[in-house]
Amino acid sequence: MATTTTATPAAPGSDRLRQLSVTQRFLARPAAGALLIVIFVWIVFAVLSLTRGNGAFLGLAGALNYLDVASQVGILATAVALLMIAGEFDLSIGSMVGFAGIVIGIGVTIWGLPLWLSIILAMAVTTVLGVCNGIIVVRTGLPSFIVTLATLFIIRGASSVLTSSVTNITYIPIDPQTIAGDPLGAIFGWDLPIETGGGATTSIQVSIVFWVLIAIAGIYVLGRTRFGNWIAGAGGSASAARNLGVPVARVKISLFAMTALSAAVLASIQSARFASADVLRGTGFELDAITTAVIGGCLLTGGYGSVAGALLGALALGMARQGIVFANINADWYQIAIGTLLLVAVVLNNWIRRRFAGLS
Amino acid sequence: MEPTPLTDALMDRAAPAVAADRPPLLEARDISKYFGAVVAIEGVSLTVRAGQVTCLLGDNGAGKSTLIKTLSGVYQPDKGTLAVDGDPVRFSSPRDALDAGIATVYQDLSVMPLMTITRNFFLGNEPTTGFGPFKRFDLGRAAGIAREEMHRIGIDVRDTDQAVGTLSGGERQTLAIARAEYFGARVLILDEPTSALGVKQSAIVLRHIIAARNRGLGVIFITHNVSHALPIGDTFTILSRGRTGGQFRRGEVDADTLHGQMGGGDELNELTRELEALATTPTAPPASPSAAPPAPN
Numbered sequence: 001m002a003t004t005t006t007a008t009p010a011a012p013g014s015d016r017l018r019q020l021s022v023t024q025r026f027l028a029r030p031a032a033g034a035l036l037i038v039i040f041v042w043i044v045f046a047v048l049s050l051t052r053g054n055g056a057f058l059g060l061a062g063a064l065n066y067l068d069v070a071s072q073v074g075i076l077a078t079a080v081a082l083l084m085i086a087g088e089f090d091l092s093i094g095s096m097v098g099f100a101g102i103v104i105g106i107g108v109t110i111w112g113l114p115l116w117l118s119i120i121l122a123m124a125v126t127t128v129l130g131v132c133n134g135i136i137v138v139r140t141g142l143p144s145f146i147v148t149l150a151t152l153f154i155i156r157g158a159s160s161v162l163t164s165s166v167t168n169i170t171y172i173p174i175d176p177q178t179i180a181g182d183p184l185g186a187i188f189g190w191d192l193p194i195e196t197g198g199g200a201t202t203s204i205q206v207s208i209v210f211w212v213l214i215a216i217a218g219i220y221v222l223g224r225t226r227f228g229n230w231i232a233g234a235g236g237s238a239s240a241a242r243n244l245g246v247p248v249a250r251v252k253i254s255l256f257a258m259t260a261l262s263a264a265v266l267a268s269i270q271s272a273r274f275a276s277a278d279v280l281r282g283t284g285f286e287l288d289a290i291t292t293a294v295i296g297g298c299l300l301t302g303g304y305g306s307v308a309g310a311l312l313g314a315l316a317l318g319m320a321r322q323g324i325v326f327a328n329i330n331a332d333w334y335q336i337a338i339g340t341l342l343l344v345a346v347v348l349n350n351w352i353r354r355r356f357a358g359l360s
Numbered sequence: 361m362e363p364t365p366l367t368d369a370l371m372d373r374a375a376p377a378v379a380a381d382r383p384p385l386l387e388a389r390d391i392s393k394y395f396g397a398v399v400a401i402e403g404v405s406l407t408v409r410a411g412q413v414t415c416l417l418g419d420n421g422a423g424k425s426t427l428i429k430t431l432s433g434v435y436q437p438d439k440g441t442l443a444v445d446g447d448p449v450r451f452s453s454p455r456d457a458l459d460a461g462i463a464t465v466y467q468d469l470s471v472m473p474l475m476t477i478t479r480n481f482f483l484g485n486e487p488t489t490g491f492g493p494f495k496r497f498d499l500g501r502a503a504g505i506a507r508e509e510m511h512r513i514g515i516d517v518r519d520t521d522q523a524v525g526t527l528s529g530g531e532r533q534t535l536a537i538a539r540a541e542y543f544g545a546r547v548l549i550l551d552e553p554t555s556a557l558g559v560k561q562s563a564i565v566l567r568h569i570i571a572a573r574n575r576g577l578g579v580i581f582i583t584h585n586v587s588h589a590l591p592i593g594d595t596f597t598i599l600s601r602g603r604t605g606g607q608f609r610r611g612e613v614d615a616d617t618l619h620g621q622m623g624g625g626d627e628l629n630e631l632t633r634e635l636e637a638l639a640t641t642p643t644a645p646p647a648s649p650s651a652a653p654p655a656p657n
Contacts, residue, residue: 220496224496224497224499225495225496225497226486226488226497228497229479229482229483229486229497230483230484232472232474232475232479233472233475233479233483233484236472236473236474236475237472240466240470240471240472241472241483241484242454243454243464243466243470244483244484244485245455245458245484245485246483246484299474303472303474303475304474
């Protein structure tokens, strides 16, 4: 950063304050680092795509491609970021994606329920699991990292047991006709085909719409509601927040429920798009979602973070994953890229926070 | 504005009209609290009147924390009663105490350094605007009030969107005190508000305690620093090993007596003698390098 510090001398005797430039004000926002990361990742893969591939990364089709990938984890990122700001983790979210899909699949194929009812059932059951996570964490006072690691194994295992006991396989196909004719199936399976020139077509996936809408809702809740203020307070210091009358337990349990619900939303979209349910869906998403939140400026210790940052973090992840494909690089490099990105982001966010927000 | 030295501020203190015939704002009578076999406090009494600073002094482990946690509803006393305005009360949670106008400011647990001044000021008491699902945190109004209140307590913030972590320790304590007062506290319990602060920062907080007292609040000021308590206290209660070690009015007591009553007097005198003996012991002139002991390897 070439920003020069324009420190005005402190008013005599009063507190030491200085005038901040517009750049400094921007950099004091928690999402600033994530925006810089996104710009950096875009430039890197734009260059790689032009030099090693056909430059498709830069076009509309390329953009819709990485937006789609970003939206998958992005749907989870908002709730995960809010939970992290409240000082908690949910490692079981990936297993919940698989579990919710299995409930939808079994509901439609074995119990003969309409798809919309199966989806609502899956959302309800998954939300209850989230509430259980929250209650265990709040009541026992154990770190949520440990509690949800345990529920990750339990839920993943239960999904396998459940599926193999009814179908003997861990994969449940759903009839595409059922999906097309169902009101909720039509929403979660929706996409908008568009021409990208030269006769090629691509489409805007509904997951992108959900990702952005959920993020906007999250930004509003965190920034503009009492509940949002309680989230940051609960994460900053649970005991101090409690002394001020904030219902810390209720805040945390609601956020665990929201995290679980967002997993069910992603499962509904995936089930409708792929016309199937699979036990293994969502594997690894818990770490991807935490990565997006951390790139987005959330502190692992809670009390500080941004939903807009998590949205940008998901975008950076999607760009890196598809950018490697567009640049004709072996996809194995993706994990190396993400790991490096995460490290750079954390160091950058720390530096920005210290340097521009005046916080250590 | 050059801050006035503490002593000047003390000269300004207009003696507030303390109606002695009115029941005290908060009274603890013969409070005892046990944790299993441990006697945390035994038969402790304390009175806070409007417009008075009651200093609670004691060494570490004297039971100060237990007493204030009992007064603020965190603990329930095993024996004895609490009375607000002369009427016996029972607090089952900190919320009950808050509703009775008793606010406690803990030393480092009172504000969130990563949240803005406005958000800290209104945490748990956010003003809202709009109806039903569109009800939202009225940040504009909150920022206005926060700016006004910060100005009133003498903290010159240009921007209430700056994080509390950028304020000094004294300013953070002052913010917590102003917040408690704004939300209707009549009794302020301040737990060691100056113990982690330097001289100047302590002065900011002490000056604000006097200002709150002059506005008619009752203040319980917990400290183990006699030189902070003496200039601002109206009454002094000493806790020693869980029991009331002595109660004095302003002017009846000096620093040595207070130290002695806190249980640290004898030890402190001994330490003073020891240090004086060390200081007067003739030592080899440090200029001579040969006199220096060999450096340990």
